[in-house]
Amino acid sequence: METVTLKVTGMTCMGCVGSVQRVLQGMDGVKAVDVSLDKAQATIQYDAAVASPAQFKAAIEDAGYEVA
Numbered sequence: 001m002e003t004v005t006l007k008v009t010g011m012t013c014m015g016c017v018g019s020v021q022r023v024l025q026g027m028d029g030v031k032a033v034d035v036s037l038d039k040a041q042a043t044i045q046y047d048a049a050v051a052s053p054a055q056f057k058a059a060i061e062d063a064g065y066e067v068a
């Protein structure tokens, strides 16, 4: 299991946090997700054989947020 932390900008409220969390949690290979509004980041625990940070970035951007 791998862990990655991505800087996510554009989140302004807990609704945004929930959206990002939901999108990531719905992805194959994702085990756990922790999204912080304060820190503007998402920490994702995942199976590297199934998922990758590039896919997380694309999914977050599709949801309307930016990944630094």
Ligand SMILES: [Cu+2]
Pocket (backbone or CB within 6 Å): 011, 012, 013, 014, 015, 016, 017
């Ligand atoms: Cu919001």
